[in-house]
Amino acid sequence: xxxxxxxxxxxxxxxxxxxxxxxxxxxxxxxxxxxxxxxxxxxxxxxxxxxxxxxxxxxxxxxxxxxxxxxxxxxxxxxxxxxxxxxxxxxxxxxxxxxxxxxxxxxxxxxxxxxxxxxxxxxxxxxxxxxxxxxxxxxxxxxxxxxxxxxxxxxxxxxxxxxxxxxxxxxxxxxxxxxxxxxxxxxxxxxxxxxxxxxxxxxxxxxxxxxxxxxxxxxxxxxxxxxxxxxxxxxxxxxxxxxxxxxxxxxxxxxxxxxxxxxxxxxxxxxxxxxxxxxxxxxxxxxxxxxxxxxxxxxxxxxxxxxxxxxxxxxxxxxxxxxxxxxxxxxxxxxxxxxxxxxxxxxxxxxxxxxxxxxxxxxxxxxxxxxxxxxxxxxxxxxxxxxxxxxxx
Amino acid sequence: xxxxxxxxxxxxxxxxxxxxxxxxxxxxxxxxxxxxxxxxxxxxxxxxxxxxxxxxxxxxxxxxxxxxxxxxxxxxxxxxxxxxxxxxxxxxxxxxxxxxxxxxxxxxxxxxxxxxxxxxxxxxxxxxxxxxxxxxxxxxxxxxxxxxxxxxxxxxxxxxxxxxxxxxxxxxxxxxxxxxxxxxxxxxxxxxxxxxxxxxxxxxxxxxxxxxxxxxxxxxxxxxxxxxxxxxxxxxxxxxxxxxxxxxxxxxxxxxxxxxxxxxxxx
Numbered sequence: 001x002x003x004x005x006x007x008x009x010x011x012x013x014x015x016x017x018x019x020x021x022x023x024x025x026x027x028x029x030x031x032x033x034x035x036x037x038x039x040x041x042x043x044x045x046x047x048x049x050x051x052x053x054x055x056x057x058x059x060x061x062x063x064x065x066x067x068x069x070x071x072x073x074x075x076x077x078x079x080x081x082x083x084x085x086x087x088x089x090x091x092x093x094x095x096x097x098x099x100x101x102x103x104x105x106x107x108x109x110x111x112x113x114x115x116x117x118x119x120x121x122x123x124x125x126x127x128x129x130x131x132x133x134x135x136x137x138x139x140x141x142x143x144x145x146x147x148x149x150x151x152x153x154x155x156x157x158x159x160x161x162x163x164x165x166x167x168x169x170x171x172x173x174x175x176x177x178x179x180x181x182x183x184x185x186x187x188x189x190x191x192x193x194x195x196x197x198x199x200x201x202x203x204x205x206x207x208x209x210x211x212x213x214x215x216x217x218x219x220x221x222x223x224x225x226x227x228x229x230x231x232x233x234x235x236x237x238x239x240x241x242x243x244x245x246x247x248x249x250x251x252x253x254x255x256x257x258x259x260x261x262x263x264x265x266x267x268x269x270x271x272x273x274x275x276x277x278x279x280x281x282x283x284x285x286x287x288x289x290x291x292x293x294x295x296x297x298x299x300x301x302x303x304x305x306x307x308x309x310x311x312x313x314x315x316x317x318x319x320x321x322x323x324x325x326x327x328x329x330x331x332x333x334x335x336x337x338x339x340x341x342x343x344x345x346x347x348x349x350x351x352x353x354x355x356x357x358x359x360x361x362x363x364x365x366x367x368x369x370x371x372x373x374x375x376x377x378x379x380x381x382x383x384x385x386x387x388x389x390x391x392x393x
Numbered sequence: 394x395x396x397x398x399x400x401x402x403x404x405x406x407x408x409x410x411x412x413x414x415x416x417x418x419x420x421x422x423x424x425x426x427x428x429x430x431x432x433x434x435x436x437x438x439x440x441x442x443x444x445x446x447x448x449x450x451x452x453x454x455x456x457x458x459x460x461x462x463x464x465x466x467x468x469x470x471x472x473x474x475x476x477x478x479x480x481x482x483x484x485x486x487x488x489x490x491x492x493x494x495x496x497x498x499x500x501x502x503x504x505x506x507x508x509x510x511x512x513x514x515x516x517x518x519x520x521x522x523x524x525x526x527x528x529x530x531x532x533x534x535x536x537x538x539x540x541x542x543x544x545x546x547x548x549x550x551x552x553x554x555x556x557x558x559x560x561x562x563x564x565x566x567x568x569x570x571x572x573x574x575x576x577x578x579x580x581x582x583x584x585x586x587x588x589x590x591x592x593x594x595x596x597x598x599x600x601x602x603x604x605x606x607x608x609x610x611x612x613x614x615x616x617x618x619x620x621x622x623x624x625x626x627x628x629x630x631x632x633x634x635x636x637x638x639x640x641x642x643x644x645x646x647x648x649x650x651x652x653x654x655x656x657x658x659x660x
Contacts, residue, residue: 085545086538089427092420115434311520314441315527316434362528364521364572 061142067135069099078142087114091122095140102126102138117315121149154323161325165206165339169199202339209341213324216269216348226376227267228260229274229295229302236274237293240282248287251278256296263302263373269349273357276342277306277369285310285366302373309366318359322347346371411476414468418489419545421465425493426541428458429500430534433600436503437530440510440593441523448507455504462497466490481614488614492544495603495610499537502596502603509589509596516586519576525569529597532562536604543608549615552608562601569594 052073055062061078065071074082081092094112101108108126113119123145129137173196180192237253244251255261263270274293281291285308296303313321317328325340346369350357353373361367432454439448469490472478478486518526536558543552573590576582582590612620 085423085541086427087431089420089423090431093424115431115438117434312524314523315531316438316441363524364519365524 060144061140063095063099063140063142064129064137065099065103065140066137067103069096069103069138072137078140081142087116087120090114091124091142094122094124095142098124098126098140099138102128102140103135104128105130105135119146121145157326158324161327161340165325166203169203169206172199173203206339206341209339209345212269212272213341213345213348216345216352221266221352223266223268224264225267226262227265227270228262229270229304229373230255230257230261232267232270232274233293233295233304235271236278240275240278243279244282244291247282247285249282249285250290251282252290252292254292254294256294261295261297261302262376263353264376265353265373266349270353273346273349273371274304274306276346277304277371280342281306281308281310281367281369284308297375300375302375304371304373305368307366307368312363312366313359313361314363318361321359322357411472411478414472414476415482415485418465418468418472418486421461421468422489422493422496423541423545425458425461425465425496426537426544428454428461429496429503430537430541432458432500432503433530433534433537436506437526439507440526441518443510443514445511445514448511451507452504455500458497458500462493465493469493481617484614484617488610492607492610495606496537496541499533499600499603502600505596506593509593513586513589516583516589517581518586518590519572519581521572522569522576522582522590525565525572526593526597529562529565529569529594532565533597533600533604536562536601537607540604540607540611543611544614547611547615549612552611552615553620555605555608559601559605562598566594566598 055073056075058075059077061081062073062075063071063078064073078095081088081095084092091112091114094110098108098110105128107128108124110124112122112124114121121144123143124140125143126138126140128135129139176192176196176199180189180196183189183192233253233255237251241251278291278293285291289309292305292307294303294305294307296305313328320326321328322343324344326343327340346357350371350373355371355373358370358372359367360370432451435447435454436451438444439451469486472486473483536555539551539558540555542548543555570591573582573587577584577587609620612618
């Protein structure tokens, strides 16, 4: 970023010397009426036009101002801020602040964080343009750093979460083993061994999930074949039904299509998708509520919907729930179990199956996850026996 | 003596400065609106995450909003005194003075939201209450953005529609009251938290009302009629003495105030 700023500043300096009078402000019809002379020959005109076009097409905003801070050039990205409304209008205000500092001969830097939604970040750098020791203007660059900020936050959170998830069971096993070493009572020993075992199982589950995730990410489609989603949902119902019952949640499965819904994919991975969505819905649903698993299709796509009336997901967290080890509410997640990898597996599995996963949620009212997959073919569907909703339930 | 018809249409320098002033005022209102609409999700994050450090940031943002609002008001008075604006320009200045207060008050309300969060620190919010707060925040921000858009585009129709859009916030406020009672019944929230939550819902709802008031000022600015949007719009349109043909009447003789003017100052 700094290199680009220095480069732009250097270009600005050269151009200021050549063509101050001809600078055009993007989005503004007027031409600056500075008093510098026009370039002498066609070559200079060509070069200055090339440089102007180069600056105009840069993906970062560039503003060049004169000694009193008036715009003499703005590329297209920067011009948009002049007419911006709402949050982005604050970027224009920040540009003026940076200009005020830069035209005094001092370099200036400012970060702008916008809450949105969507949240955005901008880095502004002001570099004075010096001529014979005097400041004759400044170049301001505006860089949209939203993606960089998101990646940086993801990396930090991932390291912290991985460290937490792996260290917690290991730490517990160390502490329990130490206690066990000095325990003489056989009841205490049995209890400690049980706890060590539980922590070892937890660690083993995390490792298993990481392996599944890694396998999915390798994009290996060699195991792909026709999979009937109503079968997959039926299997999940069979395995998760007992857990739902234990928690006082009724689990219902429906096949709205009333025929087999066949897609091409890896049966185990698709089972993992439905199972993860279903387990989450059960975990975060209150006693006496209902979780509905359904399969449907249209002309081109198959849909698996998992709907609950549980705690829901805060708006601000929805974009992050598919990250590895991400927890919306760490305290609650530890009560309910899980390792924060389930939805990462779902997202990656859908990606490798050319599908999508969408979520709609209102905190306090529940969530609906919809997985969409391309149908294998109409012909294949026609050859399959009918599967009624009652077969699933 | 030169013939005016043959002279090039060259703007007189002081009128140019005047028009630049008007344009600058517009930009400042957009900035004031932007600062306020940014404070809404920021303050909501304070409530939902209970992060009191962010509350300080909201309070600092409000100080900047107050300073800019004063600057806008002073600039308006200066234009009134030095440039004697007339007709639609006079209406614009008067409208800006009024709507600046409405926007600034909305920012104050987000500070109130943060202060209420401090007072109920440690309380756990039920998912239903968190959901309603999130929805109220989104609606309040949407209302304020639309109000600012109606000003920027001088769109009286959008401004008039704000009252209808505000119904959603009123509905959410009622939902919140129900959720508070439900929480009190099953002991999931304390009485102290219930009081603060009721106030927080009220603050968001008031932001919606201020957005509607901004809409009223925009209608006045564009059409010269004063409307009470919280009532039946057509039934309560009031003509004012400002809405007369200029330029023969000196601006100083005009009474720009309205007897039924309803600038809110209460929570």
